Amino acid sequence: MLGEGGAPRPTESLPSQDAPTPPLPNGAVPPTPSGRTVEPRHVRATPSWWTRAPSAVYIAIGVTGAIGLFFAMGALGYYSIPFIIQNLPQGFGPVQTSLEFTTYTFVIGLGLAMGLGLVRAHPPRRDPAASRKRRRSQLSLLWRWPLYGFASGYVAAIRGTPFLVQLQIVYLIVIFTSPRFEFAGWNAAYWAGFFALLINTTGYQTEAIRGGVQSVEAGQIEGAKAVGLGRFQTFVRITMPQTLRLITLPLTNEWISNFKTATILSYIGVFEVFDWSRTNIALTDARPIEAFVMLTIFYLVINVSLSRVITFVERVRRIPGLGSPIPEVGVSKRILGAGILTDRHGGSG
Amino acid sequence: MSSIRVRGVRKSFGDLEVLRGVDLDIDPGEVLCVVGPSGSGKSTLLRCINLLVMPDEGEVYLDSVALTDPRIRPEWVRQQIGMVFQSFNLFTHLTVKRNVMLALRHAKKVDRATAEKTAIYQLTRVGLADKLDAYPAQLSGGQQQRVAIARALAMDPKAMLFDEPTSALDPESIHEVLAVMGRLAQEGMTMAVVTHEMGFAKEVADRVVFFDGGRVLEEGSPEEIFDRAGHERTQAFMKKILR
Amino acid sequence: MVYGAAGTIGGILFLLELGYLHVYRLPFALSQVNPLLSGFYLTLEVVVTILTFGFGLGFLIGWARTTRFIFLRGLGSIYVDFFRSMPPIALIFFASLIGAIELKGSNINPYEVHNITLWLGVVALALHTAAYQAEIVRAGILSVPTGQTEAADAVGISRFRSMFVVVLPQAFRLSLPALGNEFSSSIKDTSLLSVIGWLELSGIAFVQTSLAFKTYLYGSLVIWIMSGFLYFVVTYIVTRTVRGVEDLYKVPGLEVAR
Secondary structure, three states: OEOHHHOEOOOOOOOOOOOOOOOOOOOOOOOOOOOOOOOOOOOOOOOOHHHHOOHHHHHHHHHHHHHHHHHHHHHHOOOOHHHHHHHHHHHHHHHHHHHHHHHHHHHHHHHHHHHHHHHHHOOOOOOOOOOHHHHHOOOHHHHHHHHHHHHHHHHHHHHHOOHHHHHHHHHHHHHHHOOOOEEOOEEHHHHHHHHHHHHHHHHHHHHHHHHHHHHOOHHHHHHHHHOOOOHHHHHHHHHHHHHHHHHHHHHHHHHHHHHHHHHHHHHHOOOOHHHHHHHHHHHHOOOHHHHHHHHHHHHHHHHHHHHHHHHHHHHHOOOOOOOOOOOOOOOOHHHOOOOOOOOOOOOOO | OOOEEEEEEEEEEOOEEEEEEEEEEEOOOOEEEEEOOOOOOHHHHHHHHOOOOOOOEEEEEEOOEEOOOOOOOHHHHHHHEEEEOOOOOOOOOOOHHHHHHHHHHHOOOOOHHHHHHHHHHHHHHOOOHHHOOOOHHHOOHHHHHHHHHHHHHOOOOOEEEEEOOOOOOOHHHHHHHHHHHHHHHHOOOEEEEEOOOHHHHHHHOOEEEEEEOOEEEEEEOHHHHHHOOOOHHHHHHHHHHOO | OHHHHHHHHHHHHHHHHHHHHHHHHHHHHHHHHHHHHHHHHHHHHHHHHHHHHHHHHHHHHHHHOOOOOHHHHHHHHHHHHHHHHOOHHHHHHHHHHHHHHHHHOOOOOHHHHHHHHHHHHHHHHHHHHHHHHHHHHHHHHHHOOHHHHHHHHHOOOOHHHHHHHHHHHHHHHHHHHHHHHHHHHHHHHHHHHHHHOOOOHHHHHHHHHHHHHHHOOOHHHHHHHHHHHHHHHHHHHHHHHHHHHHHHOOOOOOOOOO
């Protein structure tokens, strides 16, 4: 809207809107209500070197800093580095036990979770696209409902309770029924811990897999049907390949989570790495700080390298357009993982 | 090429009656354009033809075969009638060539060599011979839609359904897709196209159908519908669409 | 609906367990309620502390990791990498133990020392959860489309200010679901405090279990199942509340894929 003389209309903040606008000289900046002119900042702040460095630089700085700190503190007498170097190999056995527990439960859990995840991914619902006649006789709903209910209840129970509680329950049941049970070199406590861990990780993996299956766009399923692929074919050729790619991140998170949860087994007598550092080093040898440092070394080395490797592999094997964008940026809460992959049980509610 | 006949098709989703008794005929080699306001059930109608949605009542015939016969396998139906979607629905985890080959290999059980040759042929036909090993996300919208068309054509269908194929495209891409569709029509394919592209309908369609409120309101030649529509609602709709 | 199913299954199991174990021992089960509830209140206290400090710290670190300053980003990364690699139980245990040893030589009276070591465990948990929350906050901030900051720039809002009025409100909504998940995880982790002597829900459960061995052998199972139920209730309430907050602040068009 033009005022007199072709000059732009004043903003509403000017007091008198009835008075005609005086024509402004060309190039002048209209005065602000208080009468002062404000010069816009036309010189852009140049980014300094410390903001422009690529991430590899700060990773390098971080790592050297951490190593330097490690040696510095050792030199200062907080802990003795020779002791650490000497006793670290002692921990390899317990670490192996930890890894065994983690990986066996993870793999078995994966198999179970595949089944449960698929059940959870397809809530029994009348198919609205099917014909009315067919809908009435969808008897399969009769057995699908209890199955879905069981899977959902199981997952909710696992995700709603702490592992400590789950462990105690399983442990007590095992102890009450067969306290002297022994199999393949493991006693009853070990097996109790194994089953508790298995039940736990299956629950979380189910959610991750369910997320992956449900993330495959409905449009692609429709596209597959439209070219004549049957339900089984669609599942094998379209849903599964994409699911497997989508769940790599959450499942790695879950492995790491499992690895950390296994430490709780130390309190029912499983001699794994935390138990070793606690009983042998901290208490028996009376060197708690060294114990903690050794534990840190084991966990950092294993977890951080696993995460970095997986992130790298994901980035290299990325298929454009499939799945979440570069894990640095979070996307869906289901696949929320960034940088180091130790998110807690990346499933959703 | 085949004819498609729709007789008395009704479909409800819960309480909402989307199709209220639709009768339609498409002769072999004919191009039918379906126009109408959104929500009128056009997409559902198309999906009833290739049985992605099962009609509650009524029949759909491909030549003399009743597709709604419960003994007919839906997978077979979809190999006879190809469909192209508004949102392309390409398989994101496969290259362009594999996208086209997939159904051939696993639904039609064609061997790998023939499937590959067919895929290359169809992709050349739509003008994408140079993009065989690209992934869908790396292509523009128009290119992706042409891949979708090639994928449908690879099955050697007797008829093709297009559900608003250009609605999700930018203006440049629209032209390339419509060109492919026009060529298909010239080659004698039976086509049912739901679209808002009136220019395309005027040039390529043999007949136009105005669809509103779940049933066919008017049908006729493009000139009849666009310029001399009889029904009031048709006229109102055309006024809004044709600027 | 999921919880309806879960509730039914859980309810049936609970009733079975009730019938099998409790019918003859209902008084026993009832006798456990009070001690467990007192532990429960302590759990809630601890949880509130941990979540407040954890979120505060986590927010700062998460934000720091999105700034231009490589120094802040680096420190944040190290912090997050460390606390997400270490198992919480080890953090709690060693924080408490090393604290106890350091304080042994000092003049503080033993009761105070004991108290401090207990709270050191809580500090360890708070630091632990802060790392996860930092990641969630960071991902939330990065999820806000860059067009938003561009638009804010275009109308002349400074970078710093736009963070508060444009980015954070959206980031907040985007990170709510993940935060709810993390809050639940934190609550469950408080059960680990029992190993350093806290008498929160799990701690009481351990104590009651050892007492119960004299009166009713299978009582321990009953106690732990009841504790599990209480934890379930808490996590359920927290998740539902977060979802309620989500709905409250929901803005059409700004949704995280579910």
